Amino acid sequence: MSEVLALEGIEKGYMLGTPGAVQVLRGVSLAVARGEVVALVAPSGAGKSTLLHIAGLLDTPDAGAVRLAGQDMAGLTDARRTEARRRTLGFVYQFHHLLPEFTATENITLPQLANGVPKPEAVERATALLTRVGLADRLGHRPAELSGGEQQRVAFCRALANGPALLLADEPTGNLDPATSDQVFAVLMEVVRETGLSALIATHNMALAARMDRVVRLDQGRVV
Secondary structure (H helix, E strand, O other): OOEEEEEEEEEEEEOOOOOOOEEEEEEEEEEEEOOOEEEEEOOOOOOHHHHHHHHOOOOOOOEEEEEEOOEEOOOOOHHHHHHHHHHHEEEEOOOOOOOOOOOHHHHHHHHHHHOOOOHHHHHHHHHHHHHHOOOHHHOOOOHHHOOHHHHHHHHHHHHHOOOOOEEEEEOOOOOOOHHHHHHHHHHHHHHHHHHOOEEEEEOOOHHHHOOOOEEEEEEOOEEO
16 A cells, blocks of 8 residues: 655654753654554653644654655645645544534535535535534534534544545544543544545544554654
């Protein structure tokens, strides 16, 4: 299988007001093949969120290479990076970050409209995605009218709305109780498998990690 994501020798440090930089990532290399679901497991502060931000073109490494679908992302303009994110990537976070004034359908329609999809097509896809994750009776509900698990399922649908090749998820069920977490994750995995999507999912939950194709462990800024 070809790689949808390749990170090679990623280094990243931050200046935090103390002498010298705090080194967060130290030569991290990993790859995600097409159709592969990879768990990224790490203790707090080990650099997994930083690594996901770099993989998602939301941050740049101090050294190393990022390749998406075989294309080197080094030296791209902000406009080209934004285009690559919209074309290739979907994001899910621990907190859903849904727009509170919009319905579930509208929250999934808006990113498509920003990507140039005609409104009728965007609404049709939003409806299909929400129906697929069991929310056909919640299309017109706003986030405040949905449970935590329902909100996160809407967030998954939003991440999938533009047909990304790679899903990046940072503790996507970390804000849910264990039973709801298991249910939401099962829905996510089912949809990912059906669509052939690749995914890199950061989690503390080893039971969830074990249900993925492969586990990558990050500790003190290194793959171990």
